[in-house]
Amino acid sequence: MKIDPNKSIFIQLADYIRFDIYSGKRKPNSRLESIRDMAIILEVNPNTIKRVYQVLEEEGLIYCHSTLGYFVCPSEEVIQKNKQKYISDRLKEFLTLLNNCNITKAEITKIIGELYGDN
Numbered sequence: 148m149k150i151d152p153n154k155s156i157f158i159q160l161a162d163y164i165r166f167d168i169y170s171g172k173r174k175p176n177s178r179l180e181s182i183r184d185m186a187i188i189l190e191v192n193p194n195t196i197k198r199v200y201q202v203l204e205e206e207g208l209i210y211c212h213s214t215l216g217y218f219v220c221p222s223e224e225v226i227q228k229n230k231q232k233y234i235s236d237r238l239k240e241f242l243t244l245l246n247n248c249n250i251t252k253a254e255i256t257k258i259i260g261e262l263y264g265d266n
Contacts, residue, residue: 148189156191160199163189168208168219169230179209179217 148163150156167173179185182200186193200217203209207225209217220226245255259265 157195157198160189160191160195161202164199164203165208165233168226169233173219175219175223175226176221177219178215179219181216 148159150159164173164179173179179200180188182193182196185196189196200209200211204211204217206229208220208229210220211217220229242255
């Protein structure tokens with residue numbers, strides 16, 4: 148994982164794990180690395196990983212088994228609903244930004260078409 152110094156490391160780490168779950172790289176009920184191991188792998192403070200795990204647990208993406216550690220949510224349906232909400236929230240933020248910049252719907256459509264190679 149490459150860290151962007153211009154963005155909160157906490158947000159980047161949470162997104163990194165989220166995207167692994169959303170993409171299927173981390174399967175339902177699969178075990179996550181321990182807080183200490185994840186901190187070593189990502190070269191960050193264990194307290195940061197603990198906070199990331201707590202937020203992901205609050206979102207329902209992971210759960211903690213008191214003696215075995217953290218695991219990905221067992222429900223594919225919960226993961227998909229979480230993914231849709233995450234994407235929807237980010238799109239709303241982005242569309243608000245575009246609206247604040249007075250970008251029209253036609254301009255947005257044109258830009259998206261160009262990015263996806265539509266003619």
